[in-house]
Amino acid sequence: MKKKIFITRKIFSNGIDLLKKQDDFEVEINQNDTVLSREELIRKAKGSEAIICLLTDKIDAQMMDEIGSNLKIVANYAVGFDNLDVEAANKRSIIVTNTPEVMTQAVAEHAIALILACARRIVEGDKFVRDKKYKQWEPELLLGPEIAGKTLGIVGIGRIGMALAEIAYHGFGLKVLYSDLNRNEEAERTLQAELVGLNHLLEESDFVSLHVPLCEQTHHLISTKEFDQMKDTAIIVNTARGAIIDEKALVNALKSKQIFAAGIDVFEDEPKLAEGLIDLDNIVLTPHIASATYEARRSMSNCVAQNVIEVLSGREAKTPVKI
Ligand code: GLV
Ligand code: GLV
Numbered sequence: 001m002k003k004k005i006f007i008t009r010k011i012f013s014n015g016i017d018l019l020k021k022q023d024d025f026e027v028e029i030n031q032n033d034t035v036l037s038r039e040e041l042i043r044k045a046k047g048s049e050a051i052i053c054l055l056t057d058k059i060d061a062q063m064m065d066e067i068g069s070n071l072k073i074v075a076n077y078a079v080g081f082d083n084l085d086v087e088a089a090n091k092r093s094i095i096v097t098n099t100p101e102v103m104t105q106a107v108a109e110h111a112i113a114l115i116l117a118c119a120r121r122i123v124e125g126d127k128f129v130r131d132k133k134y135k136q137w138e139p140e141l142l143l144g145p146e147i148a149g150k151t152l153g154i155v156g157i158g159r160i161g162m163a164l165a166e167i168a169y170h171g172f173g174l175k176v177l178y179s180d181l182n183r184n185e186e187a188e189r190t191l192q193a194e195l196v197g198l199n200h201l202l203e204e205s206d207f208v209s210l211h212v213p214l215c216e217q218t219h220h221l222i223s224t225k226e227f228d229q230m231k232d233t234a235i236i237v238n239t240a241r242g243a244i245i246d247e248k249a250l251v252n253a254l255k256s257k258q259i260f261a262a263g264i265d266v267f268e269d270e271p272k273l274a275e276g277l278i279d280l281d282n283i284v285l286t287p288h289i290a291s292a293t294y295e296a297r298r299s300m301s302n303c304v305a306q307n308v309i310e311v312l313s314g315r316e317a318k319t320p321v322k323i
Contacts, residue, residue: 004028006028006030010029010031011054014302015304019308035056038063041063050311051067051074053077055078059074059085060085061092074096076097080213084096086321090323097307102302105163105295106293106295108166111263115152117263118263119144124281145260147172148174149172150172150206153201155198156211161211164211165191174207175194176193177205179196179197179201202229206233207234207237208234211240219243221245222245222250227253232257238266239290242266247269247277260282261283262283263283264283264286267288
């Protein structure tokens with residue numbers, strides 16, 4: 001009997017090719033271009049030894065049971081894994097893996113892109129030109145803050161936060177503040193980063209970028225009170241998970257110009273947006289594409305495939321999720 005590998009959506013082909021090269025694997029890919037419903041996912045994945053899924057696939061305990069006791073690994077094509085019940089998987093001896101490291105640079109670069117787009121009002125400027133409003137050079141058209149020498153507050157300095165800190169420090173001479181449960185001595189030593197409490201970070205930073213995972217403790221970490229603490233010239237960027245920001249509070253903060261702008265790649269209830277969000281000029285919106293570089297997606301595909309191959313060969317996963 002061949003081992004069934006089910007992939008919930010078509011991903012970069014290099015990983016799929018690796019899996020297909022394994023003689024004892026039977027690789028099945030969902031060809032629909034939409035997210036599978038709970039029932040469809042169970043039906044199509046039934047009997048699988050491995051599932052490769054996306055962050056849009058929610059997999060809970062009951063689904064794991066219905067998919068069957070052959071299931072040995074759920075390989076998430078994402079670094080975040082809040083879509084999976086890892087505890088339930090562990091209880092069933094199912095390994096969960098994610099794709100860390102390979103997308104670190106892509107996400108950090110996207111955070112920088114959002115900060116720059118907000119500060120230099122790139123999207124507003126583009127719209128202005130397309131709307132044929134550009135009649136002459138103006139001394140005070142679309143002004144924004146310069147980046148160099150300002151303060152960047154990084155909420156969560158894991159791999160992505162650290163990569164952002166490096167670009168910020170070396171590329172723009174930004175002063176880096178960070179809040180985290182753990183001290184990052186490398187960031188302190190090499191980038192002169194300073195560990196501070198979240199309140200202090202919000203009060204002092206010109207740019208705030210979120211890089212914590214979504215969990216109970218980080219749900220709505222940034223809400224009305226936190227926007228109150230920020231400078232009215234501040235820019236906030238979110239490339240982590242939508243629900244870390246209370247999106248209604250964000251709409252209010254932007255509407256009342258409590259902060260200068262926001263660059264948002266992830267949403268609380270994506271792809272739905274909070275009411276009023278798209279009516280605002282002082283927000284740059286991207287559709288959860290922070291890891292969408294050719295390089296990252298190719299490496300993510302390789303990573304999920306390697307994890308599946310290792311686990312189904314009775315070896316350790318390359319990048320298991322530990323909680
Ligand atoms: C993307 O959001 C990811 O977690 O990989
Ligand atoms: C701007 O275009 C300048 O020449 O100052």
